[in-house]
Each structure stands twice: as C-alpha cells, then as structure tokens.
Amino acid sequence: MSGIVIIGAGEAGTRAAFALREAEYGGAIAMVGTEPNMPYERPPLSKPLDGAVQMKAICSAEALDAAGIEYFPGRSVSWIDPHERRVVLSDGQALAYDKLLLATGARPRQLCCPxxxxxxDFRTFADASTIFSRVESARTVAIIGGGLIGMELAAVLRGKGVAVNIIEAASRPLGRAVPARFAQSLHARHVEEGAGFYLGQGVAEVRSDSVVLADGKQVPADIVVAAIGVVPNIELAQAAGLATDNGILTDSFLRTSDRHIFAAGDCAAVAQPGGGHVRFESWRNARNQAETAARNMCGANETFAAMPWFWSDQYDLGLQVAGVPQPRHQIVLRSLDGGVLEFYLEEGRLVAAAGLGTGNSLAKEIKLAELLIMAGVNPDPADLEDPAVNLKALLKTARAA
Known part of the structure; x- marks a missing residue:
C-alpha cells in the first residue's frame, strides 16, 4: 500500500514523521535510516557526560509504534524510481509512495591531502564514540577547522585537560557564521583556556603523529579531527533527475522539481523571496522545515518562512544568533550584566540579533528579539542600546501599533 516514505531518520526525518500524524494523516508512513540505532539528536554528541558520549533519543520505539510509523534502521536507499513512485532499499525491498520526503542530511567534508x-570525522554517534575513547590516552589533539563544531569540541577537550591545537585556513576562527565581535571574544576565551591556534594555514599532510601545514610547520597530534564543514547528501536526488546545486533545490513550499517529492533539513536548498536558494544547517531549521513539509505533503500550501537560529556552548559561554547578520547592517550594541547583545538593522528595520553571555543568561532577550524581528519593527536605536528599556515593552508597543 502506498503512503509517505521518508528517507533519513535524523531530526528532520523523524520530526516530519510525527508531524504527519499531528496533521491527521492516516496513511502508511515508512522512515528509512542508515544508522542501526533509534533516531537521536546530534548536538549532545559534543557534550559527553561522565566521559561517555550521550545518545539522546529523539523518540522511542514505542512512540514510533504508537504513531504507526514503520522504521527501517540500518538500511540505505539504493535508488528512487520517480516514475513508478517507489524506492528500493539496500536489501532489495521496494517501498511504494504517494509522497516522498528526502531528509538525507549532510556528511563531513573530506580533507584532500596525503x-x-x-x-x-565528527558527525555521528560512532564518530563521537571513537574520538572520546581515543582521547583518554591522547596527549595532543589537532582539530582541522575553526568553525562551530571544531571550536565546541576544542572547548570540551580543554575541559578534560587535553592539549588542543586548532588549524584554520581563514585568518580568524568562526568567521563564516558568527558575528565578528563574538567570534573575537570566543577566540580570546579559547586562548585563555590554553588552546593553540594556527590561523591562515592550509594542511599539506596528516601524519601518524602530526599535521604538516602548508608552510612546512609540524603540529604534533596523537589524534587529528577534521571539522571543515559538511556537504549535502544529494546523490539520490541527482540520480532520480531532481534539480540540485548546493543541496536539493526546492520551492518555498519545500517541493522539489518533482511535485511528489519534498526535501527538508541539511540537504534542502530552499528558494528565497529575493531569488536564489539557501541551505540552512541547524537543529531548529531541521525541525521547522520538517513540520512545514509534513503539512504540505498532507495538502497544505504553506511557505517556509521560519527564522534562522542557532546556538553554541563553549566553556561557560552561550552564543545565540537569530536571523542572518550581514556586514552591511547597522549594529546596535546593548551591554547587560550577563553578557552582550547585538541588534542588526537594515534601513531601520530590525532583521537579526545575537548575544554572547554566561550560560543561558541571554536566552530570554534573544527570544524577545526574535519576536520583535518577526513583528517587522523599526525601533529607535537608542531604545535597543539602553538596557533600561525593556524589550518586552517594545514588543507590546509594536503589537499594539
């Protein structure tokens, strides 16, 4: 019997399966996952508890059974037949579909050097287990890549007393996604904690006991971790004749070039109002896209317009970014007891906000900033700068207007 097939059992795929039931879809739902375990969340992988890597399940087997979701763990999809509307699994089993959701995620970008x-790699539970088991006997770890994943891992390892060196091709770490002020603050904190940095450096070779940089310098390392970003898993989509680029191209409703096939999560590149396609990599984005795709597969016509948001915990510092800050934006700074907020204005309109503070101290402020952004306000910069002006009051005024 045909129904909805979901390829991918990560955050997007699993959330979409349950969202289908919440949307009162009564047909068959099948979810295929390449890993042998129950679906789990990735963010906790970088935060071991009592030395053990955490596998935080997204759902239980009982929850899947109760929702009538058939789960195929430890299997991949060999190919998609869009004409017959079926997928063929690695064990030869075929699943027919009325609608198909591609939630194939992304995989670590690979180094290209001897x-x-x-x-x-540092992406899956198996990856994390390998790294942290080897760390117990390691003296030095080299992390290639100074993005969020590399820096979060470095903070955890320094907390264990492991010597860490971060190698980054750019002139500063965290340069792609994190506002400059906060990137500098986090960089400085890592230096204070004893992490070493090799910036503006390419990698010439990875040896058994070191990393050789492009300038010939050798960085000692018992363990080397590559954290140089991810690439979307688009091969199945390409083989099925779907439009792809840096991701599986979708319209604003998360439909691919085949009207029976949708995409969500790290693999999806979504059409933007101003033109082009954007692929967002975050836990919240995966959930939001999954929920939108699920409703649209049930017959809704809902555009995906959720606000990009991500967070990062490094040492005792918590970073949150809502929206997409750009260099062209006017920046308004608000200093608070718990940390610092930055607001980003474009032609007077609030379009993004970011904060760096101790623990989760700025979470409430960032949430209020998100609501202000969604309200489309044009606030007085002086009000944003003044910590005595309550953001909740600004929101109330905006809603009244």
Missing part, C-alpha cells in the same frame, strides 16, 4: 584518511 594522509587524509588518518583524520577522524
């Missing part, structure tokens, strides 16, 4: 196979 010895690249010696570098460990």
């Amino acid at each position: 010895g690249a196979e010696r570098a460990l």
